[in-house]
Each structure stands twice: as structure tokens, then as C-alpha cells.
Amino acid sequence: MLKHLGFFIEIVKGSIITIRHFVVNMFYHILNLFGIKTKRRGAVTRQYPEAPIQLASRHRSLHRLLQRDDGKPRCVVCMLCATVCPSECIYIEAAEESDPEIQKVPSTFIIDLSRCCFCGFCVEACPEDAIRMDTGEVELARYGRGDLVYNLEKLLG
Numbered sequence: 001m002l003k004h005l006g007f008f009i010e011i012v013k014g015s016i017i018t019i020r021h022f023v024v025n026m027f028y029h030i031l032n033l034f035g036i037k038t039k040r041r042g043a044v045t046r047q048y049p050e051a052p053i054q055l056a057s058r059h060r061s062l063h064r065l066l067q068r069d070d071g072k073p074r075c076v077v078c079m080l081c082a083t084v085c086p087s088e089c090i091y092i093e094a095a096e097e098s099d100p101e102i103q104k105v106p107s108t109f110i111i112d113l114s115r116c117c118f119c120g121f122c123v124e125a126c127p128e129d130a131i132r133m134d135t136g137e138v139e140l141a142r143y144g145r146g147d148l149v150y151n152l153e154k155l156l157g
């Protein structure tokens with residue numbers, strides 16, 4: 001009997017929390033309904049994924065590599081992003097570039113998203129603004145790890 005009493009108490013505690021959230025949210029919704037501005041807004045249910053959510057502009061989503069006007073990657077293979085990456089999931093190989101202003105371009109640029117923690121350090125470290133995480137692509141679930149390995153072609157889009 002005492003064992004069951006413990007379960008009952010937890011159910012009552014959980015119900016109190018649920019009712020408290022319901023009443024508080026209802027209170028704020030009613031205030032907003034009458035045009036009364038409050039610091040806090042009542043919770044709403046997002047109908048995701050049917051109704052896409054507007055992401056903040058600073059949100060870190062899937063990476064992309066930026067291109068020059070002639071279509072070449074802006075990346076100069078300085079390796080700063082690969083060096084700073086805490087997950088060690090960036091792999092780059094360099095090729096020579098005939099333009100002396102550029103000198104090097106990536107022949108291989110791989111990001112293994114199955115290891116990436118989306119910290120954004122690679123973007124912060126890049127001196128050329130060659131890599132960004134602003135695609136807005138967040139639905140990255142895949143059936144195989146191999147599908148999460150993004151190469152140069154995929155990153156250049």
C-alpha cells in the first residue's frame with residue numbers, strides 16, 4: 001500500500017505542474033487577447049514540420065562554402081577551420097592556383113557532419129569569409145553515416 005502511495009503522490013505532483021502551466025499560459029493568452037502587453041507570452045504549439053519555423057538569422061545550420069565571382073571557392077586553404085574544429089571533422093587538400101593573389105584552392109573539402117557539433121568555430125576562424133552556416137537547413141537526419149559526409153561539390157551547392 002505504501003509503495004502505491006508514492007506513485008500516487010508523484011501523479012498528483014505532476015498534475016499540479018501541468019495545471020499550473022495551463023493556468024499561467026491561459027492567463028497570458030487572455031491578457032494578450034484584450035491587447036494587454038506583457039513581458040512574457042503564453043506558450044503556443046508549433047505545427048512543425050507542416051508549418052516551418054522561422055529561424056533566427058544567427059542560427060547555425062548546415063554549412064556552405066562561398067564562391068568567388070568566377071565560381072571558384074573563396075577558400076584559400078589556410079587550414080584555420082580544420083585546426084580550430086574541436087570535432088576534427090574537417091578534411092582539406094590543397095591544389096595550386098595559377099592566380100598569384102590566391103595561390104591555393106581546395107581540391108578536397110570534406111565536413112563529416114556525423115561528428116560536427118555545430119559550434120560554429122570554423123565560421124568564426126575563417127579569415128576569408130569562405131564558410132558559413134546560414135543555409136537554414138536543419139533537417140539533417142540520414143539513414144547512413146556516409147550520407148552525412150559533405151564534400152566540396154555538396155558544400156558549394
Ligand code: SF4
Pocket residue numbers: 081084085086087088089090111115116117118119120121122123
Ligand atoms: S561547426 Fe564546429 S564541429 Fe562543426 S565543422 Fe565547424 S568547427 Fe567543426
Ligand code: SF4
Pocket residue numbers: 074075076077078079080081082092122125126127128129130131
Ligand atoms: S578557414 Fe576559411 S579559408 Fe581557411 S581553410 Fe577554412 S574555409 Fe578555407
